[in-house]
Amino acid sequence: MMRSLKARIVLFLGILMIVLTMMISIILLYQWRSLILENQRQNALAVARTFAASILDGLIYQESGLLPNEGYLENQIHNFLGKNNQVRWLVMYDRDGHVAVRSSFESSDPGDAGEAEALPPAAGRTGTRIYRSRSFGWILETALPLQIHSKSWGELHMGFDLEPARARLQRLFFLIFGLAVLFVVSITAFIWFFINRVTQSLGRLVTEMKQFDLDNITPTQMKAGEDEIGVLVSNFEKMKQRLQQSRQQLLNAQRQIYHAEKLASIGRLASGVAHEINNPLHGMKSCLYAIAQEPRNLPEVKRYLGLADEALDHIALIVQKLLGFSRQHAKQTVAMELNNEIEKVLSLLTYRLSKNQIIIEKKFQSDLPLLHADPHLIQEVIMNLLLNSMDSMEEEEEGGTIRITTARNGEGHIHLEIADTGCGIDSRDLDKIFDPFFTTKDEGKGTGLGLSVSLGIIESHGGTITCQSRPYRGTTFHITLPIQGAK
Amino acid sequence: MKSRIALILLILIFFLALTLLVYRNFMDITTAPDTVFPPAAPLAAAGGRDTVHVGVISRFSPNLIYEGYQPIMDYLSRETGIIFALRLSSSYEETIAQLDQGQIQSAFLGTYLYLKARRDHPIRCILKPLNSQLQPYFHSMVITRDDSPIRSISDLAGKRLALPSALSFSGNWLLGYELQRHGLKVSDLDSVRYFGFHHTVVYQVLLGRFDAGVVKDRVAAEFTGKGIRVIAVSREIPGSPIIVRRDLDPLITEAMVKALLRIDARRPDHRALVRDWDPEFAWGFVPAEESDYDQVDAIFAALEKEPRR
Ligand SMILES: Nc1ncnc2c1ncn2[C@@H]1O[C@H](COP(=O)(O)OP(=O)(O)OP(=O)(O)O)[C@@H](O)[C@H]1O
Ligand SMILES: [Mg+2]
Numbered sequence: 001m002m003r004s005l006k007a008r009i010v011l012f013l014g015i016l017m018i019v020l021t022m023m024i025s026i027i028l029l030y031q032w033r034s035l036i037l038e039n040q041r042q043n044a045l046a047v048a049r050t051f052a053a054s055i056l057d058g059l060i061y062q063e064s065g066l067l068p069n070e071g072y073l074e075n076q077i078h079n080f081l082g083k084n085n086q087v088r089w090l091v092m093y094d095r096d097g098h099v100a101v102r103s104s105f106e107s108s109d110p111g112d113a114g115e116a117e118a119l120p121p122a123a124g125r126t127g128t129r130i131y132r133s134r135s136f137g138w139i140l141e142t143a144l145p146l147q148i149h150s151k152s153w154g155e156l157h158m159g160f161d162l163e164p165a166r167a168r169l170q171r172l173f174f175l176i177f178g179l180a181v182l183f184v185v186s187i188t189a190f191i192w193f194f195i196n197r198v199t200q201s202l203g204r205l206v207t208e209m210k211q212f213d214l215d216n217i218t219p220t221q222m223k224a225g226e227d228e229i230g231v232l233v234s235n236f237e238k239m240k241q242r243l244q245q246s247r248q249q250l251l252n253a254q255r256q257i258y259h260a261e262k263l264a265s266i267g268r269l270a271s272g273v274a275h276e277i278n279n280p281l282h283g284m285k286s287c288l289y290a291i292a293q294e295p296r297n298l299p300e301v302k303r304y305l306g307l308a309d310e311a312l313d314h315i316a317l318i319v320q321k322l323l324g325f326s327r328q329h330a331k332q333t334v335a336m337e338l339n340n341e342i343e344k345v346l347s348l349l350t351y352r353l354s355k356n357q358i359i360i361e362k363k364f365q366s367d368l369p370l371l372h373a374d375p376h377l378i379q380e381v382i383m384n385l386l387l388n389s390m391d392s393m394e395e396e397e398e399g400g401t402i403r404i405t406t407a408r409n410g411e412g413h414i415h416l417e418i419a420d421t422g423c424g425i426d427s428r429d430l431d432k433i434f435d436p437f438f439t440t441k442d443e444g445k446g447t448g449l450g451l452s453v454s455l456g457i458i459e460s461h462g463g464t465i466t467c468q469s470r471p472y473r474g475t476t477f478h479i480t481l482p483i484q485g486a487k
Numbered sequence: 488m489k490s491r492i493a494l495i496l497l498i499l500i501f502f503l504a505l506t507l508l509v510y511r512n513f514m515d516i517t518t519a520p521d522t523v524f525p526p527a528a529p530l531a532a533a534g535g536r537d538t539v540h541v542g543v544i545s546r547f548s549p550n551l552i553y554e555g556y557q558p559i560m561d562y563l564s565r566e567t568g569i570i571f572a573l574r575l576s577s578s579y580e581e582t583i584a585q586l587d588q589g590q591i592q593s594a595f596l597g598t599y600l601y602l603k604a605r606r607d608h609p610i611r612c613i614l615k616p617l618n619s620q621l622q623p624y625f626h627s628m629v630i631t632r633d634d635s636p637i638r639s640i641s642d643l644a645g646k647r648l649a650l651p652s653a654l655s656f657s658g659n660w661l662l663g664y665e666l667q668r669h670g671l672k673v674s675d676l677d678s679v680r681y682f683g684f685h686h687t688v689v690y691q692v693l694l695g696r697f698d699a700g701v702v703k704d705r706v707a708a709e710f711t712g713k714g715i716r717v718i719a720v721s722r723e724i725p726g727s728p729i730i731v732r733r734d735l736d737p738l739i740t741e742a743m744v745k746a747l748l749r750i751d752a753r754r755p756d757h758r759a760l761v762r763d764w765d766p767e768f769a770w771g772f773v774p775a776e777e778s779d780y781d782q783v784d785a786i787f788a789a790l791e792k793e794p795r796r
Contacts, residue, residue, distance in 0.1 A: 060549035148553035
């Protein structure tokens with residue numbers, strides 16, 4: 001991307017420059033050319049006019065019979081050509097347009113050269129033209145009427161050598177062309193070099209950005225120059241530092257929140273435990289107090305001891321459940337059939353189920369693969385869920401239905417679904433049910449640890465547990481477990 | 488990458504071709520014949536039988552003579568329908584000979600030359616030119632430099648004198664007439680030299696090579712206030728006449744006189760017409776009588792008696 005950008009800039013600027021330089025050079029060249037040629041023309045005309053004036057004098061004298069010498073004109077022309085070597089040929093027409101005098105010098109074919117080259121007389125017009133002659137090369141022809149006012153003696157045509165001027169033009173062309181090429185090449189090279197530098201630092205910045213690692217922020221290795229790219233680099237550096245700072249702050253905040261939550265849940269746990277244990281303890285204390293009042297009243301003592309024993313049982317239950325928490329990691333994974341484990345739990349509950357007129361609907365997938373998990377823990381989870389469902393249907397008169405579904409879910413998972421038609425869970429409570437000690441049940445009936453322990457067990461097996469519920473309709477728990485157990 | 492190189496090559500080739508094209512076009516300097524000036528007036532068929540040849544004495548480049556006199560010929564030809572052509576000569580005698588032999592029928596002669604020639608040649612004057620004040624005469628003037636001590640002709644003794652042509656009025660008036668009136672002789676002067684043109688006389692005086700000179704009023708006026716002072720003025724001298732042979736067809740003479748008298752220098756269109764004419768004839772003409780020149784003749788009577796120098 002970088003390279004093509006560079007190439008495009010250089011190509012574009014290069015072409016722009018070539019076109020501009022070319023245009024300027026061409027304009028310059030043609031201006032110069034017309035200047036040189038105009039200069040030549042004026043020079044030629046001046047020479048021609050001077051010579052025409054002297055020729056005119058001669059002609060006038062001759063006409064007035066003041067020049068006895070017949071060869072006067074020829075002589076003068078010869079003289080003139082001898083002195084002015086830039087004049088290649090000369091033709092003089094008389095009044096009637098016939099050739100009166102013609103230089104025949106330097107031409108291999110003297111009889112033909114002049115006549116073929118010169119324009120026919122133009123009847124009293126001064127004019128010039130440039131053409132390429134076979135025998136003389138480039139020639140500037142001037143045509144001057146030998147005329148004073150209306151009196152005409154003919155016309156004088158002269159061919160001036162333009163080769164030196166043309167050579168000058170050629171030198172000029174190559175000079176300008178060379179300069180233009182030099183200019184374009186040097187400027188393009190300069191642009192190339194400059195863009196190279198810019199894109200190089202940009203490229204370095206880009207790789208720097210690509211390598212940018214949030215977890216391992218190191219200071220930029222680039223030198224920040226004075227220019228815009230330097231500013232970019234230093235800004236990038238600042239941004240990196242700010243990112244690092246805010247990440248640090250985020251981590252700190254997370255840790256604090258985690259800490260606070262842990263404290264809060266420990267508090268909740270402690271207060272729950274205290275509360276749960278406090279009641280039986282009070283009971284026991286009053287039993288002991290009663291016994292202490294009448295230690296001899298044996299039947300009473302026996303009754304009180306029975307009550308204390310009950311309280312102790314309750315405390316033991318709580319302690320046992322609490323142990324469930326700590327036991328979570330001490331699991332023993334074996335290959336087991338989930339359907340079998342469900343059946344075992346159901347057999348334990350048969351009496352209560354039939355008493356409450358609860359129908360169990362089993363939708364077991366028969367060829368379920370073996371599940372690698374701790375059977376006791378899984379049984380505990382199923383038990384907890386079934387107990388909750390049964391609790392939720394206690395109030396109903398005609399019982400209800402619990403549907404238990406197992407199925408293979410995708411490649412490596414087993415899905416277990418327990419759905420009841422119980423009272424359902426208020427939507428406000430739905431996200432609290434997995435909290436330890438959260439319960440809606442009466443004092444002494446529920447500890448609020450069942451779901452919390454179950455969540456712990458399922459997560460320790462690498463699975464998930466979720467709940468869907470609609471008040472007065474029922475509740476469904478979904479459990480997914482990896483067949484191979486927790487990694 | 489390859490396509491990019493190809494693209495660059497293509498562009499290079501394109502520009503190279505363009506350069507070559509420009510080079511070829513640039514080096515081809517052929518031009519069509521151009522015309523610098525608009526065509527001049529159509530050529531007059533000069534040299535025919537009915538041509539009136541007009542003589543001019545050419546003491547300098549015939550070129551310049553034609554520049555100043557050909558327009559007059561053109562005007563006459565146009566106005567009269569008769570063809571007028573110039574015929575130059577290099578000397579007074581030649582012009583007179585041409586008149587005698589009938590090679591020319593008319594001529595421009597200076598006042599002095601006319602006086603000289605009319606005595607024994609068959610000529611008569613028909614017109615005399617006006618000066619810039621539209622007066623039919625001129626003055627000769629004696630000039631010195633502004634800083635010269637010379638105040639009058641009497642101071643000229645022992646001085647160097649520059650004169651125009653010995654065949655002009657100005658070249659003769661002082662030496663042959665005015666000096667004597669001031670009691671001086673030619674031999675009283677340090678030296679006398681003749682120059683071709685009135686202007687040369689002025690330059691010689693300005694350069695200090697001569698203490699005084701004689702020129703026409705027209706030339707003197709050009710330089711007064713520019714380093715030249717006039718110390719003496721001749722009486723009014725009728726200007727250089729146009730003369731014809733006595734035997735010239737009176738119709739032609741009449742046509743010439745009519746055409747030239749028509750010129751009114753005060754009219755802007757006429758000023759444009761005479762713009763290129765010799766300045767001596769660019770202000771119009773009046774008819775000339777033989778008697779107009781008699782007075783001047785009398786001036787030189789003395790000269791005849793006593794040869795100059
Ligand atoms: N199937 C269900 N139907 C309706 N409510 C339920 C169901 N399962 C759980 N709940 C609600 O979630 C709360 C928490 O359940 P959890 O099993 O954790 O504690 P508990 O049943 O109250 O006491 P424990 O199970 O310790 O004896 C319950 O009090 C009950 O309100
Ligand atoms: Mg429960």
